[in-house]
Amino acid sequence: LNVLGSRGPRRMQCTMDGIPASAMGPGGTAPTQTELLHSNVESFPSIPSFRSKSTRSESFPSDELLVLKNKAPRWHEQLQCWCLNFNGRVTVASVKNFQLVASPENESVILQFGKVGKDVFTMDYQYPISAFQAFAICLSSFDTKLACE
Helix, strand or coil, X not given: CCCCCCXXXXXXXXXXXXXXXXXXXXXXXXXXXXXXXXXXXXXXXCCCCCCCHHHCCCCCCHHHEEEEEXXXXXXXXXXXXXXXXXXXXXXXXXXXXXXXXCCCCCCCEEEEEEEXXXXXXXXEECXXXXXXXXXXHHHHCCCCCCCCX
């Protein structure tokens, strides 16, 4: 059973503002933290990205919300478990291991997180999310315990 009590692998969906393409640096690189701090604050979304459609700024319209969903794992008959291909980056089986993609059709992984040792995890991410967003998403995967009496 997963954390919500239903059968099958965990499901995750993240809705947030991505890094706007206009913020990309020379050569298509994401801006550094220093560049972000010294940039025009109005050109970037605020950290709380749960603004209503009516309050979203024109510099970052509502149709540019980024929705990431976990990549569907495949059932492995021999191992009798759900599996994802982490290309050697994740080495320990864990319910916390996940990969996020922008759409089920596009299998390009935007964020992957997984266990590599006892209390040791690895995180890989790429544009259009920032290191802060990636870390926050990964950190949230640890808060899955249901309230108990």
